[in-house]
Amino acid sequence: xxxxxxxxxxxxxxxxxxxxxxxxxxxxxxxxxxxxxxxxxxxxxxxxxxxxxxxxxxxxxxxxxxxxxxxxxxxxxxxxxxxxxxxxxxxxxxxxxxxxxxxxxxxxxxxxxxxxxxxxxxxxxxxxxxxxxxxxxxxxxxxxxxxxxxxxxxxxxxxxxxxxxxxxxxxxxxxxxxxxxxxxxxxxxxxxxxxxxxxxxxxxxxxxxxx
Amino acid sequence: xxxxxxxxxxxxxxxxxxxxxxxxxxxxxxxxxxxxxxxxxxxxxxxxxxxxxxxxxxxxxxxxxxxxxxxxxxxxxxxxxxxxxxxxxxxxxxxxxxxxxxxxxxxxxxxxxxxxxxxxxxxxxxxxxxxxxxxxxxxxxxxxxxxxxxxxxxxxxxxxxxxxxxxxxxxxxxxxxxxxxxxxxxxxxxxxxxxxxxxxxxxxxxxxxxxxxxxxxxxxxxxxxxxxxxxxxxxxxxxxxxxxxxxxxxxxxxxxxxxxxxxxxxxxxxxxxxxxxxxxxxxxxxxxxxxxxxxxxxxxxxxxxxxxxxxxxxxxxxxxxxxxxxxxxxxxxxxxxxxxxxxxxxxxxxxxxxxxxxxxxxxxxxxxxxxxxxxxxxxxxxxxxxxxxxxxxxxxxxxxxxxxxxxxx
Numbered sequence: 001x002x003x004x005x006x007x008x009x010x011x012x013x014x015x016x017x018x019x020x021x022x023x024x025x026x027x028x029x030x031x032x033x034x035x036x037x038x039x040x041x042x043x044x045x046x047x048x049x050x051x052x053x054x055x056x057x058x059x060x061x062x063x064x065x066x067x068x069x070x071x072x073x074x075x076x077x078x079x080x081x082x083x084x085x086x087x088x089x090x091x092x093x094x095x096x097x098x099x100x101x102x103x104x105x106x107x108x109x110x111x112x113x114x115x116x117x118x119x120x121x122x123x124x125x126x127x128x129x130x131x132x133x134x135x136x137x138x139x140x141x142x143x144x145x146x147x148x149x150x151x152x153x154x155x156x157x158x159x160x161x162x163x164x165x166x167x168x169x170x171x172x173x174x175x176x177x178x179x180x181x182x183x184x185x186x187x188x189x190x191x192x193x194x195x196x197x198x199x200x201x202x203x204x205x206x207x208x209x210x211x
Numbered sequence: 212x213x214x215x216x217x218x219x220x221x222x223x224x225x226x227x228x229x230x231x232x233x234x235x236x237x238x239x240x241x242x243x244x245x246x247x248x249x250x251x252x253x254x255x256x257x258x259x260x261x262x263x264x265x266x267x268x269x270x271x272x273x274x275x276x277x278x279x280x281x282x283x284x285x286x287x288x289x290x291x292x293x294x295x296x297x298x299x300x301x302x303x304x305x306x307x308x309x310x311x312x313x314x315x316x317x318x319x320x321x322x323x324x325x326x327x328x329x330x331x332x333x334x335x336x337x338x339x340x341x342x343x344x345x346x347x348x349x350x351x352x353x354x355x356x357x358x359x360x361x362x363x364x365x366x367x368x369x370x371x372x373x374x375x376x377x378x379x380x381x382x383x384x385x386x387x388x389x390x391x392x393x394x395x396x397x398x399x400x401x402x403x404x405x406x407x408x409x410x411x412x413x414x415x416x417x418x419x420x421x422x423x424x425x426x427x428x429x430x431x432x433x434x435x436x437x438x439x440x441x442x443x444x445x446x447x448x449x450x451x452x453x454x455x456x457x458x459x460x461x462x463x464x465x466x467x468x469x470x471x472x473x474x475x476x477x478x479x480x481x482x483x484x485x486x487x488x489x490x491x492x493x494x495x496x497x498x499x500x501x502x503x504x505x506x507x508x509x510x511x512x513x514x515x516x517x518x519x520x521x522x523x524x525x526x527x528x529x530x531x532x533x534x535x536x537x538x539x540x541x542x543x544x545x546x547x548x549x550x551x552x553x554x555x556x557x558x559x560x561x562x563x564x565x566x567x568x569x570x571x572x573x574x575x576x577x578x579x580x581x582x583x584x585x586x587x588x589x590x591x592x593x594x595x596x597x598x599x600x601x602x603x604x605x606x607x608x609x610x611x612x613x614x615x616x617x618x619x620x
Contacts, residue, residue, distance in 0.1 A: 065353035115463060138238055
């Protein structure tokens with residue numbers, strides 16, 4: 001029963017991410033837009049791809065084998081990306097993106113990095129403490145939403161998914177962070193920092209020449 | 212993905228005060244929902260472990276005549292390679308062994324096999340295939356490259372548990388653990404359930420040795436992690452009312468870096484000894500002690516015994532001494548020996564040599580004690596077969612004494 005529920009959650013998630021990816025690629029090759037009908041067609045292609053046997057195993061099974069616990073922020077990013085390329089709607093502002101990348105980078109670095117340092121602190125263990133985890137995540141969600149960030153809703157989704165045991169993992173931290181989201185967050189923060197540094201370098205000489 | 216549209220866009224504006232209020236209420240509701248659906252969450256140390264056999268042994272146990280016998284669990288040429296046996300005594304008294312065999316370790320044709328030694332007599336039964344890559348793939352809904360180490364143990368309620376390793380990506384360090392249970396002593400099994408024990412794609416959880424049983428029903432299974440950092444962990448399984456797995460959680464043991472394949476020996480109702488395989492260049496068997504039923508552990512210290520990066524196992528004898536089986540070498544697994552400690556692991560007295568042949572391998576021993584007080588040992592014999600040895604304490608003492616007289620190491 002639980003396995004069926006997991007699959008019922010996982011397969012649409014894979015299709016959605018594939019759809020967003022396909023639509024993003026397609027839009028890149030069609031700079032003047034991509035018709036809504038074709039975008040919907042891509043959804044069907046994504047669904048077909050998810051069940052396409054690759055080496056005798058459907059693609060979604062391969063994804064599930066390697067990454068059975070995609071965190072809710074990553075899936076939320078997939079939904080937001082899907083909204084941007086399929087519906088042409090932007091749900092997140094600059095602060096939302098920054099908050100998401102910042103949260104992913106910090107949470108992932110702490111969670112994945114601390115076992116490499118021999119200390120008595122076992123952060124992953126706290127994820128099994130529903131009281132601790134739900135309180136921490138609830139507080140973060142309240143702070144983010146009270147600050148006006150839509151990204152806080154992804155933490156709400158993570159809490160709801162945790163309550164529903166939607167992922168294979170029973171550990172609360174797996175609902176809010178996974179290695180792909182962590183690496184993506186680090187990459188995006190690095191890109192933002194590089195862009196800002198380049199802009200500052202360009203602005204520097206200009207300010208000297210034209211005070 | 213890049214940051215959103217221009218700040219002037221309505222989508223970029225922050226949430227309105229009304230939306231914020233709604234969102235905050237939603238967040239509080241979701242947190243309460245997640246808390247409320249918590250189920251049984253055990254997060255404190257067990258109040259004690261169930262008494263080891265010595266403490267409940269029948270009085271008047273008088274097996275004073277030395278006994279030693281040996282035989283084979285796996286038949287000749289059953290599989291080209293056989294390795295990693297685990298052994299348990301079933302509630303009705305039969306012995307059940309599990310191991311993996313196939314063309315080679317890690318091969319895609321490797322399967323888990325069990326064989327039974329009935330208490331009523333007769334030899335080991337013909338091996339039965341319990342799990343292979345294809346079965347695991349079907350039961351777990353994912354790609355499985357290979358299966359490996361498995362342990363079998365009955366819990367105090369009589370339910371038999373099988374915890375086994377499977378790999379979807381990479382080598383053994385990419386392993387994950389799966390659980391099955393049997394209500395009929397291993398004749399039929401529940402479908403496998405995957406355990407998520409590591410945050411990084413659930414990679415690198417392995418098992419080798421038998422568990423301890425807490426008085427509150429929890430099962431403390433020693434497991435270990437091998438990817439990037441190597442360290443032992445304690446996996447706490449909580450059976451539900453129906454006996455099946457209701458909850459679980461794993462604790463890292465940070466003071467034992469570089470040490471894996473923990474083997475547990477209960478000393479009394481609260482104290483547990485952990486023996487560890489050494490993957491460092493020191494090549495020394497280590498031990499750690501828990502004073503709170505396996506919840507927290509002292510930093511590991513070496514035992515003075517060598518360890519050639521090989522598995523060990525231990526057993527508390529009914530008279531309180533600790534028996535271990537190990538490879539007495541720093542570099543090879545070409546011998547298999549017994550040693551006994553009368554002071555809870557502080558010093559060790561050399562026991563019998565079970566195997567010794569240069570350039571051969573005798574490894575992955577596992578010990579169990581049956582109802583009659585006989586000790587059973589299974590181990591990998593030259594990577595070809597699983598061998599079974601049984602003996603009693605009288606034989607053990609006789610051999611130790613002979614060694615003392617001969618002044619052997």
